[in-house]
Amino acid sequence: MIDRKEIIDITKDYDTENINVGSVASHSALDIFDGAVEEGFRTLAICQYGREKTYSHYFRAQRESNGKLCRGVVDDSICFDHFREITASQNQQKLISENTLFIPNRSFTSYCGIEDIENDFRVPLVGSRNMLRSEERGIDRDYYWLLEKANLPYPERIENPEDIDTLVMVKLPHATKKLERGFFTAGTYREYMEKAESLLKQGTITRDDLDNARIEEYIIGPVFNFDMFYSPIEENMSKLEILGVDWRFETSLDGHVRLPAPQQMNLSEKQLTPEYTVCGHNTATLRESLLEEVFNLSEKYVKASQKHYKPGIIGPFCLQTCVDKDLNFYIYDVAPRVGGGTNVHMSVGHPYGNTLWRKPMSTGRRLAFEIRRAIEMDKLDQIVT
Numbered sequence: 001m002i003d004r005k006e007i008i009d010i011t012k013d014y015d016t017e018n019i020n021v022g023s024v025a026s027h028s029a030l031d032i033f034d035g036a037v038e039e040g041f042r043t044l045a046i047c048q049y050g051r052e053k054t055y056s057h058y059f060r061a062q063r064e065s066n067g068k069l070c071r072g073v074v075d076d077s078i079c080f081d082h083f084r085e086i087t088a089s090q091n092q093q094k095l096i097s098e099n100t101l102f103i104p105n106r107s108f109t110s111y112c113g114i115e116d117i118e119n120d121f122r123v124p125l126v127g128s129r130n131m132l133r134s135e136e137r138g139i140d141r142d143y144y145w146l147l148e149k150a151n152l153p154y155p156e157r158i159e160n161p162e163d164i165d166t167l168v169m170v171k172l173p174h175a176t177k178k179l180e181r182g183f184f185t186a187g188t189y190r191e192y193m194e195k196a197e198s199l200l201k202q203g204t205i206t207r208d209d210l211d212n213a214r215i216e217e218y219i220i221g222p223v224f225n226f227d228m229f230y231s232p233i234e235e236n237m238s239k240l241e242i243l244g245v246d247w248r249f250e251t252s253l254d255g256h257v258r259l260p261a262p263q264q265m266n267l268s269e270k271q272l273t274p275e276y277t278v279c280g281h282n283t284a285t286l287r288e289s290l291l292e293e294v295f296n297l298s299e300k301y302v303k304a305s306q307k308h309y310k311p312g313i314i315g316p317f318c319l320q321t322c323v324d325k326d327l328n329f330y331i332y333d334v335a336p337r338v339g340g341g342t343n344v345h346m347s348v349g350h351p352y353g354n355t356l357w358r359k360p361m362s363t364g365r366r367l368a369f370e371i372r373r374a375i376e377m378d379k380l381d382q383i384v385t
C-alpha cells in the first residue's frame with residue numbers, strides 16, 4: 001500500500017486554484033463530472049476506445065472564454081486502448097502535473113487492477129484506497145468480514161450445499177460475461193444440484209467457481225441501496241449523511257417477473273434461470289420510521305472501518321440491502337466508494353441530499369463540495385489517500 005504521507009505530500013504541491021477532478025469514464029463518472037463542474041472544477045475523463053463517445057463527444061463541456069460552463073460536463077478526455085493504461089507512470093505524472101484529484105469508482109478497481117491501485121497509482125484518490133479491496137467477495141477481510149466485526153446484519157452463510165433448507169442465493173461469477181454474475185437461487189439441495197448442472201452444461205458457470213461460491217440466505221423483500229456519505233472534515237454537524245436511495249434494473253430478472261407464472265414455467269432451459277446483470281437504476285425513498293435504522297447501520301459501518309481499515313471510510317459509500325417481512329435490514333454488499341446507481345440523482349439531487357443541503361445535492365456534487373470545503377478549510381490532506 002502506498003504510504004498515505006506520500007499522497008498527502010503530492011497533494012500539498014497542487015495548485016488548489018486549478019484542481020482537476022478525474023475519473024475512469026464509466027460506472028458513475030457522469031455523476032462525478034456533473035458534480036465537479038457544478039462546484040467549479042474542471043473535469044478529466046479517462047476513456048477507453050469503443051466506449052468513449054459518451055464522455056468525449058456527447059457530454060463534452062463547452063465553456064465561454066471566461067471559463068463559464070454553458071454545456072456538458074467533460075472538459076478533457078484521454079483515450080486509451082484499455083483503461084488500465086492510466087496506471088502507467090508517465091500517465092500518472094500527467095494527472096499529477098494537472099492537479100488531478102481522482103475519484104475511484106467500480107470501473108477503476110475492476111479494470112485498472114487493485115494491486116496497481118494500492119501499490120503504484122500515486123495520484124491522490126478522494127476516498128479510502130485501502131478499503132477498495134474489501135468489496136472483492138471471498139478474499140481475506142472482505143466486506144462480510146467487516147460486517148461481522150461491526151456486528152451488522154448480513155444474510156446467513158450456508159457452508160455446505162447439502163444443508164440448504166431455505167431459499168438461498170448462490171453467488172459466483174458468470175463464466176463468459178466478464179465481470180457479470182452467474183448467480184442462481186435454490187430452495188433445496190436437489191434444486192441446487194439441478195440448476196448447477198444445467199448452468200454448467202450451458203457454460204454459464206464453471207465447476208471451480210461453483211466450488212468457491214458463496215451460498216447465502218435469500219432475503220425475500222425489496223432492495224434498497226443506500227448512498228451514504230461520510231465527511232471526516234465536518235466539525236459542527238453530523239459527519240454521516242444519507243444522500244439517496246436507489247435500486248437496480250437487472251436483466252433478465254426484471255423480464256422474468258413481468259411474465260405470468262404459466263409462461264415462466266414454460267420457458268426453455270436456456271431462459272429458465274434469470275441473470276442479474278445490472279442495466280439501469282431507479283430511485284426510491286424509505287418509510288420514514290426506517291431511516292433511523294439506516295443511520296445506525298451506517299454509523300456502525302463507519303466505526304468498524306475506522307478501526308479495521310484506518311483511516312476508515314472517506315466520502316461516499318453504498319450499503320446494498322434487502323428488507324424482510326419484519327422490516328429487518330440485511331446488508332448483502334457494501335461499496336466503499338461512490339455507488340453504481342448514483343446517476344438517479346445526477347444534477348437534480350435526491351430528496352434526502354437536497355433536504356439536508358437546501359440545494360440539489362447528488363453524490364457527485366457532494367464529493368466535489370467536499371473537495372471545495374477541504375480546500376477552503378485547508379484540510380485536503382484529510383480526504384485523500
Ligand SMILES: Nc1ncnc2c1ncn2[C@@H]1O[C@H](COP(=O)(O)OP(=O)(O)O)[C@@H](O)[C@H]1O
Pocket residue numbers: 155169181183216217218219220223248276320322332333
Ligand atoms: N442475500 C440476498 N437475498 C436476496 N437478493 C440478493 C441477495 N444478495 C444479492 N441479492 C440480489 O442480487 C443482486 C446482486 O447482488 P450483489 O451481492 O450486489 O452482487 P454484485 O456485487 O456482484 O453486484 C442484488 O441487486 C440483489 O437484487
Ligand SMILES: [Mg+2]
Pocket residue numbers: 320333
Ligand atoms: Mg453489489
